[in-house]
Amino acid sequence: MRFRYSAEENGKLVKQAVVYTSDEHGINFEDVDREAINIVQRLRYAGYESYIVGGAVRDLILKKKPKDFDIVSEANPSRIKKIFRNARVIGRRFKLVHVHYGPRIFEVATFRSLKDGLTSNTFGTIKDDVLRRDFTMNALFYDPGQQIVVDYVGGMKDIRAKRVKPIISLATIFKDDPVRMIRAVKYSATTGFTLPLSLKWAIKNESPLLASISPSRLTEEIFKIIHSSQAASIVQALDDMGLYAYLQPHAAKLIKTSPSFRSRYLRSMAALNQANFKNLPGERLGALVNDYLEDIIDWEKSVSENYRESYAAARSFVLPMNPPRFEINYAVRRFFAAHGILIKKSHIADWANSGRQPPGETGAGVPASAPRKRRRRRRKPAQSVNKKEP
Numbered sequence: 080m081r082f083r084y085s086a087e088e089n090g091k092l093v094k095q096a097v098v099y100t101s102d103e104h105g106i107n108f109e110d111v112d113r114e115a116i117n118i119v120q121r122l123r124y125a126g127y128e129s130y131i132v133g134g135a136v137r138d139l140i141l142k143k144k145p146k147d148f149d150i151v152s153e154a155n156p157s158r159i160k161k162i163f164r165n166a167r168v169i170g171r172r173f174k175l176v177h178v179h180y181g182p183r184i185f186e187v188a189t190f191r192s193l194k195d196g197l198t199s200n201t202f203g204t205i206k207d208d209v210l211r212r213d214f215t216m217n218a219l220f221y222d223p224g225q226q227i228v229v230d231y232v233g234g235m236k237d238i239r240a241k242r243v244k245p246i247i248s249l250a251t252i253f254k255d256d257p258v259r260m261i262r263a264v265k266y267s268a269t270t271g272f273t274l275p276l277s278l279k280w281a282i283k284n285e286s287p288l289l290a291s292i293s294p295s296r297l298t299e300e301i302f303k304i305i306h307s308s309q310a311a312s313i314v315q316a317l318d319d320m321g322l323y324a325y326l327q328p329h330a331a332k333l334i335k336t337s338p339s340f341r342s343r344y345l346r347s348m349a350a351l352n353q354a355n356f357k358n359l360p361g362e363r364l365g366a367l368v369n370d371y372l373e374d375i376i377d378w379e380k381s382v383s384e385n386y387r388e389s390y391a392a393a394r395s396f397v398l399p400m401n402p403p404r405f406e407i408n409y410a411v412r413r414f415f416a417a418h419g420i421l422i423k424k425s426h427i428a429d430w431a432n433s434g435r436q437p438p439g440e441t442g443a444g445v446p447a448s449a450p451r452k453r454r455r456r457r458r459k460p461a462q463s464v465n466k467k468e469p
Contacts, residue, residue, distance in 0.1 A: 080097060080098070080099060080100070080103060081097075081098040081100070095206060095231060096229050096230055096231040097229075097230045097233075097235065098227050098228070098229055098230075099227060099228040099229075099230065099235060100226070100227055101226040101227070103228075104140055104221075104227075104228040104235065105140060105142075106136075106139045106140060106221065106226070106228070107139070107142075108223070108226060110139055110144060111131070111139065111148075111221075111223050112135075112145075112148045114148075114180045114183065114185065115131055115135075115148035115150060115185060115223070116223045116224075118150055118163070118178055118185055118187065119131060119150060119222070119223055119224065120223070120224055121162060121163070122150075122152050122154055122159070122162065122187075123224060125154070125158075125162050127152050127153050127154035127158070128152065128153045128205065129150060129151065129152035129153070129154070129222075130150070130151055130152075130205075130220035130221055130222055130229070131148055131149070131150055131220075131221040131222075131223060132149055132150065132151045132218075132219070132220050132221070133149045133212075133217050133218075134147070134149075134217055135147060135148045135149060135221075136219040136220070136221045136228065137216045137217055137219065137234075137238065137270075139221070140219070140228075140235070140238055141238070141270065147186075148185060149185075149186050149187075149188070150185060150186070150187045150188070151187070151188050151189070151190060151205075151208065151220070152187060152188075152189060152190070153189070153190050153202075153204070153205070154189065155189050155202055156168045156174045156175065156176050156189060159176040159178075159187050159189075160176060163176075163178045165178060165179045165180065166178045166179070166187075167179070174189075175187065175188050176188075189202050190202060190203050190204055190205055190207060190208040191203055191207065191208050191211055192204070192207040192208075193207050193210060193211065205220065205229075205231075206231065209231040209232060209246070210231075210232075210246060210247075211247075212232075212246055213245065213246065213247065213252065213256075213259050213262065213263075214243055214244060214245055214246060214262075214263065214266065215232045215233055215234035215237045215244045215245075215246055216234050216237055216238050216243065216244075216266065216270075216272070217234075217266075218230075218231065218232050218234050218246055219234045219235065232246050238272075241270070241271065241272045241273060242272055242273050242274075242275060243263055243266050243267050243270075243272045243273070243274050243275070243278065244275065244278075245259075245263075245278060249277060249278065249281045252281075253281060253282070253285040253288060254285070254288065257285065257288035257289045257291065257292055258289075258292060258296060258300065260282045260285065260286060260288075260289065260320075260322060261289070261300055261317065261322055261326070263278065263282065264282070264313075264316050264317050264320050264322060265303075265304070265307075265313050265316070265317070267316060268309060268312045268313045268315075268316035268317075269307065269309050269312070269313065279320070282320055282322070283320070283321065286320075286321055286322055286325070289322065289325035290325060292325070294398075294399040294400065294401045295401070297325070297326055297399055297400055298399075298400045298401055298402060300326060301326055301327070301367075301397075301400050302402075304326075305348070305351060305363040305364070305366060305367065306351075306363060308352050309352070310348040310349070310351045310352070310366070311345045311346075311348035311349035311351075314344075314345065314348050315345060318331060318334055326400070327367065327397065327400065328398075328399075329371075329395075329396050329397075329398070330344060330367065330371070330396070333371070340370060340371075340374070343370045343373075344370050347365075347366040347369060347370055348366055350366070351363055351366055359409070361402075361405070361406035361407065361408070361409030361410040361413070362409070362410070362413065364397075364402055364406050364407065364409075364410040365410040365413050365414060367396070367397055367400075367410075368392075368393040368396055368397060368410055368411075368414070369410075369414050369417075371392070371393075371396050372389050372392065372393060372411075372414050375392060376388075376389060382415075382420060382422070385415075386411065386415065386422055389411050389414065389415075390407065390408065390411050393407055393410065393411055394407050
């Protein structure tokens, strides 16, 4: 174990971080993504301090295979873009760089300072940047070149103690970003780490702040959950902490009032981890709506009527989540297919004939049976050419 020091104004050395070697942090270098290593190394060769950071480092220490590898560097976005031709700067206020390797995207951020508070967009140093992160387990910096982990906040000790510990003060951590409550419970559920009583108390008190979060951010969090290998345990933990009511209020109400629905709903979430899921658009969304549709559908009605009502019910049931229309449509069709019923275009046309927009078939406000207007091509007028007489 080594240490990093910095000098104060009086010249006295102060310990800033603990540096763990490969024997101490236990990361298997073979589990580290080769493209992520390449990005860090190229930034370092260009003279910029750079690391793999966040959940990827946490998962590597826990012997899990990370899905994403985020990178942080002292290089600013414009400089990163010059180093990588396959890069694109995104964001208006908080600029990041996406480095593309085929279909894969690696996010590269620049160290941010605390000059303007926790939401600052001013570039800073690694010592500033670490204090802006949410929990100690996500604030470890891994240098794949030297194979060392740099720890400024005791994250390694908290991982070994199996506890979720915030970096930011409990007085402000959730006021700055209420979604951190969801992440704290999610980390606890997926790692088996405990939430300290003070953190649990803060989440219980601050949970109403989640009501102000935009549907787009809540949709993003739900999609992360249903694409997780531990969706059932996450949902159960969120419900126990009273947070699932902000993500899926209709489902949370049924979970509370109907033990039968609760068991079926959690069973559907657990089934998401089965190998037969192909991650097609809308396939995982079915886990959120199938059990509800089973309870409300009336099989005595016509297929067209059931299809129309099921689509409307499914879209309403997942509010405030706002998934793409075609994904809801796909989920509903799979629900009917599981009952041996194929939704045909004629069933959708029955809805169109009523003057309402069929889901996922045509553009907004255009019934499926309506003839499409052909776009006229404007032909350029022929240029006159003066030919000389022979």
